[in-house]
Amino acid sequence: MSAAVMEKQVIPAQADGREPLLRVEHLKKYFPAGKKQVLKAVDDISFSIGKGETLGLVGESGCGKTTVGRTILRLYDPDGGAVYFEGTDIYKLPKKEWKPMTQKMQMVFQDPYASLNPFFTVGEIIEEPLKIHGLYPNKAERRERVYELLEMVGLNKDHANRFPHEFSGGQRQRVGIARALALDPTFLVCDEAISALDVSIQAQVVNMLMRFQRELDLTYLFITHDLSMVRHIADHTAVMYLGTMVEYGETGELYAHPAHPYTQGLLSAVPVADPAYCRTHTPSHLQGEVPSPINPKPGCRFCDRCPRATERCRSETPQLREVGAGHWAACLNL
């Protein structure tokens, strides 16, 4: 294994050498799946995100993206690996130090309707994290903070007394974002945060998230199965397949020169506006579906669906290696 391969397997290099806001090393999350069966939802994933940046985490449904997000936020206990937030290994933090850390790391969920308690007013929903964390103990000041958050997301204080069902999908997602911002976080996991919305509304919500990123210096892990939007917002993109990372790179580079057959397959389903790309690339549409990650076989996990698979791919597990500057892919045929 070359030095470059080793480095990537451990810590993806930060271009400027600074400690990234988030550093994930060899993260594993397994779920029990019956007798002697293990579902390897996340199986040795490493990446980092620089402060103020967005990492797009993409892949088909069932590849383990949500599990990565939830395990980073400790909504799941990891089965291996480490997550460093601002240099601190969060899995090693004692319980009492965990609460202030959760303040800084928040999540925006896919389905704002399912994630907002229907029996609470929008004001109460946004207020709840402030109460849990004991911020703004003065009731009047807490109310003011709720109004401020509503206005930040393009709603107003009259909305505070209404219930989630009185809102449109886009407005509910704004409430979800206001709740996530209530504690003044530095890092947001946006898990399919716009996937359930109409395309026109998606753009509004994305623009709002991008504005918050600039104004509040936020760092995003933007999880989505939809590759078209992430292209415009992510600095780097990581492609996941069956619990593993198959490609990682600067977004423009990765979309222009996808190296892994899986990434190429995913991108062939995305409309491209670049005729030069269409002339030089034959579409390689993905065949079949994501198999189950229960007791995965050795070898490349993509080999059964890969148009380029050889015998070697069935026995040898590919490691990420650098295929261009800061561009990594895990394929034996590169």
Ligand SMILES: Nc1ncnc2c1ncn2[C@@H]1O[C@H](COP(=O)(O)OP(=O)(O)O)[C@@H](O)[C@H]1O
């Ligand atoms: N809580 C859970 N218990 C058991 N299996 C789970 C759980 N959450 C996810 N999985 C399984 O882990 C795999 C990855 O799921 P997920 O992380 O939701 O993928 P994605 O977000 O990419 O669609 C899937 O096979 C899914 O069925």
Ligand SMILES: [Mg+2]
């Ligand atoms: Mg998911």
